[in-house]
Amino acid sequence: xxxxxxxxxxxATVNGTGSASANGLLMKSIFRMGVPVVxxxxxxxxxxxxxxxxxxxxxxxxxxxxxxxVDVMVAMNAQTYSKDMDEVATGGWxxxxxxxxxxxxxxxxxxxxxxxxxxxxxxxHFEGVRARILMKNIAYVGALAALLNIDLAVITQLLEETFAxxxxxxxxxxxxxxxxxxxxxxxxxxxxxxxVAPMDKTKDHVMIDGNTAAGLGCVYAGATVGAWxxxxxxTSLMDAYKFFCKQxxxxxxxxxxxxxxxxxxxxxxxxxxxxxxxxxGARAFTxxxxxxxxxxNEFIGFAYFAEVPAVIFDVQRTGxxxxxxxxxxxxxxxxxxxxxxxxTKHVLLFPANPEECFYMSVTxxxxxxxxxxxxxxxxxxxxxxxxxxxxxxxxxxxxxPDKGKVLTAEDLDSxxxxxxxxxxxxxxxxxxxxxxxxxxxxxxxxGSGHNKYGMYTxxxxxxxxxxxxxxxxxxxxxxxVPVPEIEYSKFNNTAILSVGSCDGAVKEALVELKExxxxxxxxRVKSFPFNDDVKNFIDKHERVYVIEQNRDAxxxxxxxxxxxxxxxxxxxxxxxxxxxxxxEFVVEKVEEEVAKGRAA
Amino acid sequence: xxxxxxxxxxxxxxxxxxxxxxxxxxxxxxxTLCAGCGHDSITAAIIQAVFELDLEPHKLAKMSGIGCSxxxxxxxxxxxxxxxxxxxxxxxxxTGANAANRDLTxxxxxxxxxxxxxGMGQFAHVIRRNLDMCYIxxxxxxxxxxxxxxxxxxxxxxxxxxxxxxxxxxxxxxxTAIGLGATYIARSFSxxxxxxxxxxKGALTHKGFSLLDIISPCVxxxxxxxxxxxxxxxxxxxxxxxxxxxVPPAEEIKAxxxxxxxxxVLLHDGSKIVFRKVDKDYDxxxxxxxxxxxxxxxxxxxxxxxxxxxxxxxxxxHDLSGSVDxxxxxxxxxxxxxxxxxxxxxxxxxx
Numbered sequence: 018x019x020x021x022x023x024x025x026x027x028x029a030t031v032n033g034t035g036s037a038s039a040n041g042l043l044m045k046s047i048f049r050m051g052v053p054v055v056x057x058x059x060x061x062x063x064x065x066x067x068x069x070x071x072x073x074x075x076x077x078x079x080x081x082x083x084x085x086x087v088d089v090m091v092a093m094n095a096q097t098y099s100k101d102m103d104e105v106a107t108g109g110w111x112x113x114x115x116x117x118x119x120x121x122x123x124x125x126x127x128x129x130x131x132x133x134x135x136x137x138x139x140x141x142h143f144e145g146v147r148a149r150i151l152m153k154n155i156a157y158v159g160a161l162a163a164l165l166n167i168d169l170a171v172i173t174q175l176l177e178e179t180f181a182x183x184x185x186x187x188x189x190x191x192x193x194x195x196x197x198x199x200x201x202x203x204x205x206x207x208x209x210x211x212x213v214a215p216m217d218k219t220k221d222h223v224m225i226d227g228n229t230a231a232g233l234g235c236v237y238a239g240a241t242v243g244a245w246x247x248x249x250x251x252t253s254l255m256d257a258y259k260f261f262c263k264q265x266x267x268x269x270x271x272x273x274x275x276x277x278x279x280x281x282x283x284x285x286x287x288x289x290x291x292x293x294x295x296x297x298g299a300r301a302f303t304x305x306x307x308x309x310x311x312x313x314n315e316f317i318g319f320a321y322f323a324e325v326p327a328v329i330f331d332v333q334r335t336g337x338x339x340x341x342x343x344x345x346x347x348x349x350x351x352x353x354x355x356x357x358x359x360x361t362k363h364v365l366l367f368p369a370n371p372e373e374c375f376y377m378s379v380t381x382x383x384x385x386x387x388x389x390x391x392x393x394x395x396x397x398x399x400x401x402x403x404x405x406x407x408x409x410x411x412x413x414x415x416x417x418p419d420k421g422k423v424l425t426a427e428d429l430d431s432x433x434x435x436x437x438x439x440x441x442x443x444x445x446x447x448x449x450x451x452x453x454x455x456x457x458x459x460x461x462x463x464g465s466g467h468n469k470y471g472m473y474t475x476x477x478x479x480x481x482x483x484x485x486x487x488x489x490x491x492x493x494x495x496x497x498v499p500v501p502e503i504e505y506s507k508f509n510n511t512a513i514l515s516v517g518s519c520d521g522a523v524k525e526a527l528v529e530l531k532e533x534x535x536x537x538x539x540x541r542v543k544s545f546p547f548n549d550d551v552k553n554f555i556d557k558h559e560r561v562y563v564i565e566q567n568r569d570a571x572x573x574x575x576x577x578x579x580x581x582x583x584x585x586x587x588x589x590x591x592x593x594x595x596x597x598x599x600x601e602f603v604v605e606k607v608e609e610e611v612a613k614g615r616a617a
Numbered sequence: 618x619x620x621x622x623x624x625x626x627x628x629x630x631x632x633x634x635x636x637x638x639x640x641x642x643x644x645x646x647x648x649t650l651c652a653g654c655g656h657d658s659i660t661a662a663i664i665q666a667v668f669e670l671d672l673e674p675h676k677l678a679k680m681s682g683i684g685c686s687x688x689x690x691x692x693x694x695x696x697x698x699x700x701x702x703x704x705x706x707x708x709x710x711x712t713g714a715n716a717a718n719r720d721l722t723x724x725x726x727x728x729x730x731x732x733x734x735x736g737m738g739q740f741a742h743v744i745r746r747n748l749d750m751c752y753i754x755x756x757x758x759x760x761x762x763x764x765x766x767x768x769x770x771x772x773x774x775x776x777x778x779x780x781x782x783x784x785x786x787x788x789x790x791x792x793t794a795i796g797l798g799a800t801y802i803a804r805s806f807s808x809x810x811x812x813x814x815x816x817x818k819g820a821l822t823h824k825g826f827s828l829l830d831i832i833s834p835c836v837x838x839x840x841x842x843x844x845x846x847x848x849x850x851x852x853x854x855x856x857x858x859x860x861x862x863x864v865p866p867a868e869e870i871k872a873x874x875x876x877x878x879x880x881x882v883l884l885h886d887g888s889k890i891v892f893r894k895v896d897k898d899y900d901x902x903x904x905x906x907x908x909x910x911x912x913x914x915x916x917x918x919x920x921x922x923x924x925x926x927x928x929x930x931x932x933x934x935h936d937l938s939g940s941v942d943x944x945x946x947x948x949x950x951x952x953x954x955x956x957x958x959x960x961x962x963x964x965x966x967x968x
Binding site for chain 1: 673674675676678690691695696697698699700701702703706708709710711712713714715716717718720721738739741742746934935938939940941942944945946947948950952953954955956957959960961963964967968
């Protein structure tokens with residue numbers, strides 16, 4: 018029996034050997050054949066020498082998450098060979114470099130082992146150590162092309178585009194492709210029973226990572242100041258912002274930059290730069306990860322209390338402490354929701370994929386400006402650094418930034434006196450002015466106790482009036498933030514509630530569970546505070562499985578704290594080993610719960 | 618008492634500047650610092666300097682961190698915007714503010730604790746960026762608000778009000794700033810308004826990072842015998858090594874200077890700083906000379922004051938980064954938005 022377009026290929030290599038471009042070539046070739054793919058990079062916190070893996074899931078159904086299965090393992094790393102072999106599903110294949118003999122112990126009867134003398138062939142055909150190592154990677158792509166039936170014309174086209182300015186590299190790369198391809202054709206029965214065939218499912222789609230999409234979103238949102246301290250896995254967000262600014266934000270006449278990027282001395286300074294810039298009317302942002310948020314806490318509280326806008330991207334990685342910097346988690350919900358000392362709470366956005374990273378970064382700036390408060394966009398390493406298949410990003414030409422309640426010079430001309438923290442409109446959001454605009458606009462921004470006029474105070478009633486108004490603003494925020502995505506049928510009394518990058522795994526699991534006659538409703542929250550839709554959704558169900566990627570059920574805690582959800586209803590399903598969650602995990606956990614329910 | 622604003626009554630004959638404003642109109646709320654605090658004298662000098670510079674109050678941004686010094690922006694130019702940030706982090710906020718709007722004048726007021734301990738990192742890095750701002754350290758050697766602990770600028774041997782002498786090496790903001798590349802460096806004394814006003818005017822006008830390290834005795838916790846930051850000690854050991862006169866743009870240098878002792882330096886906006894040298898061999902445009910002169914004076918136990926170093930050539934943060942002229946915050950959105958057509962083209966990169 019042969020399977021088409023449902024295969025998982027995993028490539029085990031050594032970090033720093035240039036395998037990333039080979040793996041990208043493999044994934045994009047399949048994507049260009051019209052077949053949906055999921056690419057996941059599992060890399061070490063290292064520049065050279067440690068093991069690294071790349072997984073390509075070919076999924077005709079267009080699922081978004083990784084699979085827990087490996088059909089074809091390309092074992093290029095002797096150090097991890099035995100573990101890699103263990104991962105192959107029964108009936109699967111293992112490809113290894115047969116230049117050197119393999120221990121008889123390293124064998125499995127239930128899989129097919131395919132030896133290809135990759136090093137030997139590349140040593141014969143290429144000069145120089147570096148070229149030989151690089152071409153070995155390209156050669157296994159060639160072998161996979163033969164084994165999986167990947168279109169050579171597509172690969173050729175991709176190489177020609179990649180090396181458009183370095184023509185000689187096209188020839189050498191093609192030669193390497195052919196080495197692997199021809200060897201596989203000659204020695205094995207190609208294609209394998211699991212292979213790839215053209216489809217029409219990737220039209221008007223792109224393969225893009227969340228950091229790139231978010232950086233692009235910052236450009237489209239009109240951000241002019243970016244401040245940061247480099248930290249994995251958020252670094253490529255600022256790289257992207259810089260790249261796109263250089264493309265779209267250079268003044269044609271003067272050659273000057275219509276943006277300013279400050280690489281700060283640390284995250285404490287990075288957020289300080291953001292606050293100074295937004296105070297002065299620019300849209301400004303900082304990308305970081307959990308350790309950076311820890312450092313930014315003091316300023317985040319300042320911005321909450323002094324009501325200064327800020328957009329912060331937290332590309333979450335595995336904590337606590339330094340944790341596993343190159344592994345994913347959703348472990349900063351509580352940290353971000355209540356960042357800083359004193360009574361504080363903050364608006365959070367939870368994109369589920371790179372497409373949402375693009376649009377939600379624009380939303381984040383609009384919310385930060387209109388609410389005059391920090392807004393944090395919580396993505397994670399999986400969304401931020403892996404390429405996801407997304408519909409083409411589109412821009413609404415009618416968009417204009419919502420700068421919120423900023424009084425212009427003309428407005429100030431006509432007012433008697435400007436007071437910074439008055440709740441004129443009853444929504445808890447005061448009016449602000451920008452320095453330099455008008456003599457009447459001046460006020461004092463401070464993190465110390467202040468009254469509604471912005472003056473220093475230690476008076477209990479004056480202090481309370483201000484912090485109580487901030488609660489009014491919080492309720493206003495609740496009705497302004499993005500509403501959840503809900504799939505609802507009145508026939509189901511049990512539901513899944515999840516967040517962010519769990520979405521793909523949950524949606525795939527819902528399909529599988531339905532086939533097993535387990536019907537569940539689904540709510541994916543997109544923001545904090547939770548709007549009433551979230552509360553109503555929970556109220557309508559007897560049980561709600563809360564699925565998230567951290568140990569301590571942080572989303573569940575937020576639901577209890579902010580949506581006053583009935584804690585007895587909320588059953589946690591927690592995936593927190595650092596790898597992206599998969600559908601199999603969700604299916605297993607739900608089945609366990611269902612079985613428990615039947616037994617009871 | 619939470620705050621007191623001053624009654625706005627002015628004598629009709631008070632002198633007015635080019636904007637038709639009196640110095641009184643550049644004042645702030647009533648100071649809540651101790652009577653006799655050096656900081657209040659610096660506040661008065663700042664008021665005089667911005668008044669004389671004809672600065673529009675709303676084009677001046679007052680930045681600070683935490684501590685006695687950082688409270689003072691409330692006490693001058695009420696009509697300016699103020700940003701009283703968190704402890705030791707005023708430089709980053711000012712960096713962002715300047716990044717967004719380079720057309721405002723920035724004055725940051727900090728203290729020795731705010732700059733040399735909790736904020737040492739930000740102090741160093743704002744200098745490296747050569748941010749266009751005037752940065753004042755009101756230096757008194759102690760923590761006032763928490764009642765008299767040594768700060769990092771306390772000299773070895775200086776005694777606390779109740780307790781033994783300090784044994785740790787002090788951090789000298791002036792030598793630090795010379796080493797880190799600041800482009801306008803001066804030291805002065807809160808009790809010397811005549812020297813202070815032109816130094817502040819020069820600092821506000823200089824394009825790039827200006828540091829004013831101002832010895833400002835703490836009357837409550839560090840003004841006793843045995844303290845090296847007391848009024849008495851400062852008066853005894855400080856001397857002017859080099860004075861500076863500030864000459865506004867389009868004005869002639871009128872004062873008569875002794876041959877070889879005056880040295881004019883042209884500032885970015887056309888105004889001039891004229892150095893009056895007590896020591897004729899001193900060259901305020903040489904970083905190495907300034908540094909070695911300073912070391913010698915420290916060894917001799919002298920507090921040298923005046924405009925010790927100036928560099929009008931190095932570009933500020935925006936020059937180094939290549940920004941367009943004018944405030945980034947005022948660029949219309951249409952000029953910032955690449956539009957749908959570009960996005961559609963860009964998508965092909967990701968297929």
